[in-house]
Amino acid sequence: MLPRFGFGLAVSLVALAALALYGGCYAEGAAGDRCNPLRSSDECNSGLHCSGNPIGISVAYPIPYCPENYCCPDPVTASDNPNCQPGCNGGAAAICAAASTDTEACDYAACLADASDPSTCPVPSDASTSSDAEATDTSTTASEAGADVVSSPEASPEASTSPEAAAVDGSTQD
Amino acid sequence: MPPQVGPPEEAASEPFAFGDFTWLNGANRQHSSMLDSPLFTGSVLLDVNYTESKAHPIDNTVVGSTALSRNQEITLAFMGFGGDLHYKNARLRILMQYGLRAELVPRNDYSSFRGQFDLQDSLRYISEAYGGYHWDAMHGINFDAGIFMSYVGLFSYDNFENWMYLASYTSDNTPWFFNGFRLQLFPSDKFKFEPWLINGWQTYGVFNEMPGFGYQLLWRPVEQLALISNGYLGWDNQDAPGQWRFHSDDSALLRYYQDRTNHIFSKAALSVTFDIGGEQGDGVTVFGGQIQPQSMAGKYTCNTQNVSANNRPCDANFVSWMAYNRFWFFDDILAFTFGGGMMHNPSRYLVLDPSGQASPIPQPTSIQGVQYVPATTPYWTAPGSTFDAWDYEFGFQYMPVEQVTYDLEFNHRQASVPYFNGHGGVTSPDGYITTSIPTGWRPDLIKGDTRIIGALLVRF
Numbered sequence: 202m203l204p205r206f207g208f209g210l211a212v213s214l215v216a217l218a219a220l221a222l223y224g225g226c227y228a229e230g231a232a233g234d235r236c237n238p239l240r241s242s243d244e245c246n247s248g249l250h251c252s253g254n255p256i257g258i259s260v261a262y263p264i265p266y267c268p269e270n271y272c273c274p275d276p277v278t279a280s281d282n283p284n285c286q287p288g289c290n291g292g293a294a295a296i297c298a299a300a301s302t303d304t305e306a307c308d309y310a311a312c313l314a315d316a317s318d319p320s321t322c323p324v325p326s327d328a329s330t331s332s333d334a335e336a337t338d339t340s341t342t343a344s345e346a347g348a349d350v351v352s353s354p355e356a357s358p359e360a361s362t363s364p365e366a367a368a369v370d371g372s373t374q375d
Numbered sequence: 376m377p378p379q380v381g382p383p384e385e386a387a388s389e390p391f392a393f394g395d396f397t398w399l400n401g402a403n404r405q406h407s408s409m410l411d412s413p414l415f416t417g418s419v420l421l422d423v424n425y426t427e428s429k430a431h432p433i434d435n436t437v438v439g440s441t442a443l444s445r446n447q448e449i450t451l452a453f454m455g456f457g458g459d460l461h462y463k464n465a466r467l468r469i470l471m472q473y474g475l476r477a478e479l480v481p482r483n484d485y486s487s488f489r490g491q492f493d494l495q496d497s498l499r500y501i502s503e504a505y506g507g508y509h510w511d512a513m514h515g516i517n518f519d520a521g522i523f524m525s526y527v528g529l530f531s532y533d534n535f536e537n538w539m540y541l542a543s544y545t546s547d548n549t550p551w552f553f554n555g556f557r558l559q560l561f562p563s564d565k566f567k568f569e570p571w572l573i574n575g576w577q578t579y580g581v582f583n584e585m586p587g588f589g590y591q592l593l594w595r596p597v598e599q600l601a602l603i604s605n606g607y608l609g610w611d612n613q614d615a616p617g618q619w620r621f622h623s624d625d626s627a628l629l630r631y632y633q634d635r636t637n638h639i640f641s642k643a644a645l646s647v648t649f650d651i652g653g654e655q656g657d658g659v660t661v662f663g664g665q666i667q668p669q670s671m672a673g674k675y676t677c678n679t680q681n682v683s684a685n686n687r688p689c690d691a692n693f694v695s696w697m698a699y700n701r702f703w704f705f706d707d708i709l710a711f712t713f714g715g716g717m718m719h720n721p722s723r724y725l726v727l728d729p730s731g732q733a734s735p736i737p738q739p740t741s742i743q744g745v746q747y748v749p750a751t752t753p754y755w756t757a758p759g760s761t762f763d764a765w766d767y768e769f770g771f772q773y774m775p776v777e778q779v780t781y782d783l784e785f786n787h788r789q790a791s792v793p794y795f796n797g798h799g800g801v802t803s804p805d806g807y808i809t810t811s812i813p814t815g816w817r818p819d820l821i822k823g824d825t826r827i828i829g830a831l832l833v834r835f
Contacts, residue, residue, distance in 0.1 A: 303814070
């Protein structure tokens with residue numbers, strides 16, 4: 202019995218050590234990686250800041266027309282990660298797809314799609330607040346509004362399997 | 376003159392009782408049940424896991440699995456209890472299920488969106504529930520009705536029976552249960568033929584006008600070899616009564632080494648599984664159709680007719696394989712398994728849809744009453760879409776007694792398109808469903824998923 206117990210203890214220790222070692226091997230925090238702007242501390246690597254949609258700690262580091270948050274340097278140069286550039290690599294198009302009335306985001310997305318040099322696309326000075334201003338708040342209310350949207354035809358499985366569904370540049374793109 | 380008495384009639388031998396098949400992947404390794412009695416054989420199962428993803432998603436969510444659900448959390452994946460009632464030739468099996476798998480598996484059944492009365496809420500806590508009758512003909516005939524386990528994909532729904540905790544796509548993306556009738560015919564003690572009449576491909580309900588049909592052929596000619604073939608034909612897409620699905624799932628298992636006198640290296644076995652399937656009709660075709668990237672969405676049509684390059688049937692097929700090898704050590708107390716597989720599934724009809732803001736289907740209200748915000752950039756599952764993936768894994772299982780398994784394994788999965796959960800998660804900017812979602816916010820889907828898994832499995 203004792204050898205079997207000892208063997209089991211050894212296996213358990215190896216398992217715990219493996220989990221602990223692996224648990225410390227997170228790879229996020231580099232430039233262009235996603236980050237949590239609402240954390241009490243910045244999770245980005247040294248010299249980078251959680252930037253993008255201006256909420257939480259990202260308020261100080263907004264990226265125009267960007268609905269998400271990424272680890273980025275400050276200031277950002279044209280050679281930095283695409284996720285750190287205005288429109289954050291498809292963010293403007295995603296905002297436009299979600300809210301086609303946001304003409305500024307749609308114009309900017311169209312400009313990015315057509316321009317050979319993205320820096321030629323003008324960024325209005327107040328663009329950084331664009332996506333935040335229209336943030337949906339139905340998630341906090343369990344409201345009837347959310348239920349209505351869920352039952353709409355656009356949200357049905359049928360719609361999702363249609364090849365006519367609008368393409369959106371972004372992280373879910375093939 | 377006394378009546379002439381012939382030789383006593385021999386009872387037909389029990390199927391598959393001629394050998395010890397506890398080595399099989401997807402079969403119970405216990406030699407006997409501790410909760411057995413003449414009328415009732417009880418079953419109690421517990422499955423607790425812990426997994427760490429290299430991406431460390433901020434919403435602690437796993438995408439693309441029916442075995443894993445939460446990252447960085449100790450998770451009660453499955454707690455089942457029930458058993459078999461058997462009296463004379465009547466039989467009844469009930470196994471309830473609680474834990475995350477009661478959510479993970481039913482969520483992939485979209486037939487429950489048809490009509491009224493919530494099929495998912497009604498049935499999600501039932502893992503198996505079927506009853507029937509046994510005839511003492513041939514080597515046995517059973518006829519059952521209810522919810523029963525699917526054999527497609529080799530691995531068992533009960534992870535205690537599997538060589539690895541996280542199965543490759545061929546198993547993870549194929550059905551775990553069926554709802555309907557089944558007939559089990561045992562013409563010999565080495566062979567079973569089992570046809571099914573079921574509602575559909577892992578569905579509680581029926582999608583169109585026709586039920587699904589399937590079968591299993593199981594042949595174990597000797598103790599060292601098992602051959603399994605499963606087949607399916609059904610109509611499993613919403614509003615597409617002319618679109619039929621077929622699937623063939625074939626496995627071979629071989630125990631190529633066993634030496635009971637060797638107390639260090641006692642056994643070795645392998646399993647190989649190959650699947651092929653497809654969908655035909657209503658705009659899709661099994662092979663030879665068009666396959667398009669998401670950037671082509673809105674610029675092509677899956678047409679029944681062959682009109683042009685971008686206006687013709689779309690490819691919808693499933694081709695996959697997986698292979699595993701297992702070594703047993705120290706009188707079967709420790710086992711090491713390695714393996715992996717690949718999957719090709721244009722039109723993504725068997726891809727497990729991501730959840731949260733990547734879900735292409737409506738999400739339910741959370742248990743706390745919070746309404747999920749409909750996704751604005753859901754995962755793309757249109758006919759003609761592309762999906763290729765592969766994985767490899769290895770791990771140890773420590774089995775101090777027949778009732779307990781400790782599992783530790785490493786797994787890497789890779790897909791041709793962003794699919795797995797990245798650090799940003801699929802829920803909201805900070806990973807909580809109560810946090811507002813900015814307009815246009817995109818879930819963080821990535822192409823690779825590397826993780827380590829630990830699990831404790833107990834079965835009585």
